[in-house]
Amino acid sequence: MALSKTQLDKFREQLATWRKELDDGLNQTIQSMHQEEQTSFPDPTDQATVETDRNFDLRIRDRERKLIKKIDQAINRIKDGSFGACDSCGGSISVKRLQARPVTTLCIDCKTSQEIEERTRID
Ligand SMILES: [Zn+2]
Secondary structure (H helix, E strand, O other): OOOOHHHHHHHHHHHHHHHHHHHHHHHHHHHHHHHHHHOOOOOHHHHHHHHHHHHHHHHHHHHHHHHHHHHHHHHHHHHHOOOOEOOOOOOEOOHHHHHHOOOOOOOHHHHHHHHHHHHHHHO
């Protein structure tokens, strides 16, 4: 079952909005980091707190950057017509699943077996 043009347009819009929101968030973090750098810290405890916060920020931003990459890939898949097809088995990913997680590249069956496999490997 292929996705209709209307559905694809909706996904593309959803992904573009999401990407923009993340992009705006990243710019804000970068701006506040610049401001922090100009402030001096007479108390070393304050300095440590700020650095912990910054590390936390960087981790979040790293995750956001990865997500933005996934969003870009999803938008590209909409363009080349492979959006909604499972990367692993080539079957279609259900619309419900795509609505919940539009950046997914695996159908629920492949995702489930991948998760079982990962869990087995860790154990
Ligand atoms: Zn699959």
